[in-house]
Every structure is written in structure tokens, then in C-alpha cells.
Amino acid sequence: MPLHVVCDNYATHKHPNVTAWLTKHPRVQLHFTPTSGSWLNMVEIFFGIITRQAIRRGTFHSVKDLETAIGTYIDAWNERAHPFTWTKGADEIIAHAKPSPHPKKTYNPRH
Numbered sequence: 001m002p003l004h005v006v007c008d009n010y011a012t013h014k015h016p017n018v019t020a021w022l023t024k025h026p027r028v029q030l031h032f033t034p035t036s037g038s039w040l041n042m043v044e045i046f047f048g049i050i051t052r053q054a055i056r057r058g059t060f061h062s063v064k065d066l067e068t069a070i071g072t073y074i075d076a077w078n079e080r081a082h083p084f085t086w087t088k089g090a091d092e093i094i095a096h097a098k099p100s101p102h103p104k105k106t107y108n109p110r111h
Helices: 016-024 038-055 065-077 090-097
Strands: 003-007 028-032
Touching: 038 065
Parallel strands: 003 028
Antiparallel strands: none
């Protein structure tokens, strides 16, 4: 049974050490989010919020203390949560995720 791992679309997976490891572990299948993948951005935003509001500058004497602080924060977050409304349809998101036939130049090296 394969192990599916969803990763941010970053070039780390192309590093020789990573490709060698993946070759030795064919059960592991990597899937990469599209650049600017909106659902992953939301996860990263949430981690940033919880870090700023519940973890950073906190004092945790044990892993259990940290877990309790995170759990308490998530419970409070869920009490005041409201549904996220997508502003784009699936077809538009998928079309945007496909590589452009005419990629834009992202840098202009001038040495």
C-alpha cells in the first residue's frame, strides 16, 4: 500500500539525497501542490496565527504543557469559527494550477 505525502512545491525533492531515498522507498509517493495552492496557504496562515497567539513567548515546562496550550487555543478557535467561502470554482483553480505554455521570466540576472 503506497504512502502518499502532500508537499509544498519546493525544489527540495529534486536534491540527489532525496531522489536516492525515494528510489530506495518506492512505496512513498510525493504529490506537490500547485504554486500558490490556496488550501496550503490557509494551513500555513493558521500555523502562523497559532504560533503568534498561543506559542511564541509562551513558557512550556513539558510537551504536555505545549499540547494543552495548543488544544485550548484550537478549542477557542473552533468556538468562534465560521465557514471559509471559496471565491473561485474548481475549474478556475485547476486551470490556474497547470503550467503555463509561456512561462514568465521570474528574474533578470545581471552580473
